[in-house]
Amino acid sequence: MNSPVAVHASAETDPGAAGRELGAAHGEAIRRTCATYARLFAAHGLHPHHVRDHARAALSEIGSWAPHLAEEIEGIAHGCGLPVWRVGAVNARTEILAAADVTGEGECSTSVVLPGDGEPPRTVQTWDWHDILGGAMLVRTLVSPSGRAIATFTEHGVVGKIGVNDLGLGVHFNVLRHRSDGGRAGVPVHVVARRVLEEAATVDEALRIAATARLSASTVLTVVTRDEARCLELSPAGIGEVAPREGFLTHTNHFLAPELADGERTSAAESSTFERHAWLAGKAPALSAADPTARARALCAHRDDAAPVCAHADLALPEHRRWETLATISLDVTARTMHVHPGGPCAVGEESWLTVPAARPR
Template sequence: MNDDAVFPRVEIEGPPRERGLQYGRAVPERIAASVALYQGEMLRRGVSVPRQRELAARFVPVIGAFGADYLDEMQGIADGAGVPLEDIVLINARTEMMYGSHDAPEVQSKLVEGCTGAIILPEATRAGRLLHAHNWDWRAECADTSIVLCIRRDNAPDMLTFVEAGGLARHGFNSAGLALTGNFLQSDRDFKAPGAPLGLVRRKMLEAPNMAAALKVLWAQPRACSNNLMLSHSDGEAIDLECAPDEIFWIAPEQGLLVHANHFVSPAARVKLRDTGLATFPDSLYRDRRVRSLLAPHVGHIAREHVTAALFDTFGAPDAVLRSPKPAVFDAISATVATIIMEPASGTMQVARKPYEDPRFSEYRL
């Protein structure tokens, strides 16, 4: 990590419980801040801390069934950071708990997580190497609760993931060349049935040795709510996966570009389900187009500066590709927490913290 890096880099290795202990001991303050953030979010939704832990306990067998190693790792994080296991579950299942809780069903209409992502295939770049980029729009406070986590594995690819402290994965890439980012989607099928937390699905996909194995993870696992996943491989493949809880729709790159914001784009999805997120994020319609139109003139010689310019676009501010801070529901402040540009072929991730304030990037290496 560079001396001026803006997010702590944590490296862990060994068996699951030991990895978790290393993680929890490395950044206990940030983990405590993550816990406080989501406990506060739940309190503002009328869910007491004891009730939160009851709800989190319901996810323990779900997580164990999805992957016992994940539960061991989360217990290690909890022990290392000195917090209850349920608090680590809250961080890893925060979408499902915040919006799927029966204690506060009305909040399903008040989702506020944005994001704009782009993948540029090698043939469209100047250097001939795939670029996978993302603006993570969420709670502004997460600029102080996030880390870059490097996971060394004996029986799976190593990975580098940008994640909220205490989480197992969010956006990242692995040593096998796979890269993955996620965007918020919302549909009328959400929270009708339980499913594995989205963060853990991403973690398992990032453990895959190849693209087919990552896709099999996704198809094998029902989810509680919708979300969009952008999956790429450094050898020059990419696909966008619009996931409803019980069905997956896909979009292929065009002219070497794949761009996605926060609305369903697949014609099949638009026919088969109702996109309930556009009422919250109508700006998604132009954010998607803005990024694509800013990149398209440079196809064949796209470099990081072109990707940065597209993701720093301020048309429609504060409801822009680069989201400057604005009030959100339940007294929150929404903003672009970080801009992430990954080049999995070279094993690098560049991250800008609060890019609406400071456009400089720090580089992290796998």
């Protein structure tokens, strides 16, 4: 059964007040998400004191790079009654797991087609993560301190992830793993995605924003506008860029930019990322469909179909080793709208989408 996606709409532009509002409204879910991550960290051998110290260091980095988002995180913690470092830990969960040298099967497969002839981009991605975090999904509509309206799919307590802004820029999000990951805590990649959504109107602006963050973990932001799409592979070793080929751009969970690929930390023995990327390469016609439901159904491939783009948890495995496609997401950057289906492509239907505009809540 698919987990529901919670929704929170806010017109509050003061970061601390917006965080407190969110924390109060979704306190139980945020506390539950933080507790689940604590269990996940422990299963990977991380002591709570190490998680706390890393989270506090990450909060310091956020405070220097995006002070208003540090204020928002503090507000979320106060609103839901948790220590600030606990909420900091879920925002820095990618960095904490990278510091512990954690690898795994997932996550995520992304496709963007630029049809040309004035037609809008066609985008879709799966969001694969641990099945125990199915209840952590949250869609937020919010207004930045500068007045930018944003719709973002994220997790309870995490400031942002995938989304679209009212300037017509969208961001897809896939984790990567590089040999330069780890060490002293950097700016969390989820915070980078949120700030890109707040400030960027073009792919080049997104790149300039991301380039100012000192990172300690890797990810790829696939940034899309009406006329352009590019994968920005972020890592502590630098940023690689991947452009579409004949209007088609795909990414899974390994580096494609040659200058970073030599530092790849994920292997075919532990991840399906290489299989999924190869499978996507032959699906351009189906992924070009104007209808997001048709695009989502084009991602319906399981292990027996050659690549687990649509992942289902193996309940025989321990919970920290289980992966599932928890959501399928499409962005319409021309309509400034995000479509979210709770679950994998094999369950998507015309009526299963949650459609959320990047607009000021009324």
